[in-house]
Amino acid sequence: MLIRNFIYYIKEAFCSIGRNGWMSFASVAVVAITLLILGSFILLNLNVEHIANEIKEQVEIIARVDENCGPLEVEELRVSLIQLAQVEEVRFVSKEEALVRLKAQLGEFMEGYEQEHNPLRDSFEIRTINPEDVPAVAAEIKKIPGIAAVDYGAEVVDKLFRSTNVIQWVGLAFMIGLAGTAMALIANTIKLTVTARAKEIMIMKWVGATEWFIRWPFIFEGIILGTIGALIPSLILIYAYGEAFSWARMNLYFLPLVAPEQILLDLSKLLLVLGAVIGALGSMFSMRRFLKV
Amino acid sequence: MIEIQHLNMVYPNGVKALKDINLTIERNEFVFVVGASGAGKSTLIRLIGREFLPTSGNIRVFNKDITRLRRREVPYYRRKIGVVFQDFRLLDNRTVFENVAFAMQVVGASARQIRRQVPEALEMVKLTGKARRKAHELSGGEQQRVCLARAIVNKPSLIIADEPTGNLDPETSREIVELLDAINLRGATVIMATHDKEIVDSMKKRVLTLSAGKIIRDEQRGVYNQDAH
Numbered sequence A: 001m002l003i004r005n006f007i008y009y010i011k012e013a014f015c016s017i018g019r020n021g022w023m024s025f026a027s028v029a030v031v032a033i034t035l036l037i038l039g040s041f042i043l044l045n046l047n048v049e050h051i052a053n054e055i056k057e058q059v060e061i062i063a064r065v066d067e068n069c070g071p072l073e074v075e076e077l078r079v080s081l082i083q084l085a086q087v088e089e090v091r092f093v094s095k096e097e098a099l100v101r102l103k104a105q106l107g108e109f110m111e112g113y114e115q116e117h118n119p120l121r122d123s124f125e126i127r128t129i130n131p132e133d134v135p136a137v138a139a140e141i142k143k144i145p146g147i148a149a150v151d152y153g154a155e156v157v158d159k160l161f162r163s164t165n166v167i168q169w170v171g172l173a174f175m176i177g178l179a180g181t182a183m184a185l186i187a188n189t190i191k192l193t194v195t196a197r198a199k200e201i202m203i204m205k206w207v208g209a210t211e212w213f214i215r216w217p218f219i220f221e222g223i224i225l226g227t228i229g230a231l232i233p234s235l236i237l238i239y240a241y242g243e244a245f246s247w248a249r250m251n252l253y254f255l256p257l258v259a260p261e262q263i264l265l266d267l268s269k270l271l272l273v274l275g276a277v278i279g280a281l282g283s284m285f286s287m288r289r290f291l292k293v
Numbered sequence B: 001m002i003e004i005q006h007l008n009m010v011y012p013n014g015v016k017a018l019k020d021i022n023l024t025i026e027r028n029e030f031v032f033v034v035g036a037s038g039a040g041k042s043t044l045i046r047l048i049g050r051e052f053l054p055t056s057g058n059i060r061v062f063n064k065d066i067t068r069l070r071r072r073e074v075p076y077y078r079r080k081i082g083v084v085f086q087d088f089r090l091l092d093n094r095t096v097f098e099n100v101a102f103a104m105q106v107v108g109a110s111a112r113q114i115r116r117q118v119p120e121a122l123e124m125v126k127l128t129g130k131a132r133r134k135a136h137e138l139s140g141g142e143q144q145r146v147c148l149a150r151a152i153v154n155k156p157s158l159i160i161a162d163e164p165t166g167n168l169d170p171e172t173s174r175e176i177v178e179l180l181d182a183i184n185l186r187g188a189t190v191i192m193a194t195h196d197k198e199i200v201d202s203m204k205k206r207v208l209t210l211s212a213g214k215i216i217r218d219e220q221r222g223v224y225n226q227d228a229h
């Protein structure tokens, strides 16, 4: 692309943005809203995923030992558990220790349950190498003789993953709809410009301007509108997420959130690129019909 | 320069605008295309300008069949022809200079080329003194001269003009045709569709008479033919 052509394209693009002030403003606003929602959504998703991972890290299997097992058999069980392929760590919790823990957690509800009348069983707490393997490993452990029952946070984990998946798909569909709207609005804005300059375009064609020469100013117009539209939500999200993160650190310290500096730069880049692409596609759409001659 | 063979044009609505046209135009000729309203003059001019494609037949210009041009080749073909319109088609709020320069800008000419060639073209059409005037401030004749300057500024070897004097009074029409004649003398081939009997009769150029889509007469140093009507 020749430099003088490039300058011409940019100049034309800015001129026509100025000429269609209101439509330009509307397009920028819609792109901004779309990308603000997309950006918030990405942030939410990243954090849900991050939290889910943290929780998964803490998921362990609890295998209760049959009451009839003596200390020797318990030791044998421990060995066979630790030999399972996916198992990372096995910890023995005696029924006495379990009662102490339970009492600490529940306090007065456990009044009356003393060690002589301990209703609990000995158990193993097992961590797997991959949190995803928990259900499979749990099923395997269940088959080992001497294990009376197996528990793990199955439902919690499954639900967590299922709901994040649903959120992702619904959000994606919503986003595509919004991006389509933004594109249509930009297409409309550019169509106004194109119509307003139909005579000019016709003259250009007659004196031998190439289709791309005619197209570029409009594409730049779309890109400029889209990029301005992306700049606004980028700035808003950088500010708002930073605030939200420091607030959460003070008030919800148990919630493991993704640190702003880890994501905001990439997020802004993504939004700017998306804005530009939405703008460019929008203007390409609006011009398809016009360039026939 | 131009060789047309078995050219037929049927518009989508079924109107047969041109029927089996065969025609050769030599380099540096000046050709009037005349005929009654609806005879097919504009259709012929527009086909030569590659505004649309004929139903059948071929049109060779500069030794190339323009009916076979690829879409992206059309602009480069147009750069070699200059087009003059009946309704001028100028950018009203731009100056005379800008209107002519526009034709060079959009084909990627440098500022230096523009500064050199635009004044030349304006001098050719005797508009040097009005370069800074806005196009809409000019008279019809002056506007048509700007259009002529724009058509010649890229130095095309073929000029096509569809009733360039259609909106002008007889005296102004004369000026325009004389300018076209001067452009022709400098080496460009000129094809001009017109209704103007006096001009055709006085210029003593080749005259092609169309009637209902056919060439019914083709004379060197011809005159406007009344029986065409």
Ligand SMILES: Nc1ncnc2c1ncn2[C@@H]1O[C@H](COP(=O)(O)OP(=O)(O)OP(=O)(O)O)[C@@H](O)[C@H]1O
Pocket (backbone or CB within 6 Å): B011, B012, B013, B015, B016, B017, B035, B036, B037, B038, B039, B040, B041, B042, B043, B044
């Ligand atoms: N775009 C079009 N679609 C359909 N029919 C058309 C179109 N343009 C022209 N025609 C028809 O084709 C025939 C030839 O038209 P054309 O414009 O070539 O005539 P012309 O000789 O230039 O007439 P005039 O002297 O009035 O300008 C006419 O019958 C006209 O109605």
Ligand SMILES: [Mg+2]
Pocket (backbone or CB within 6 Å): B041, B042, B043, B162
């Ligand atoms: Mg006509």
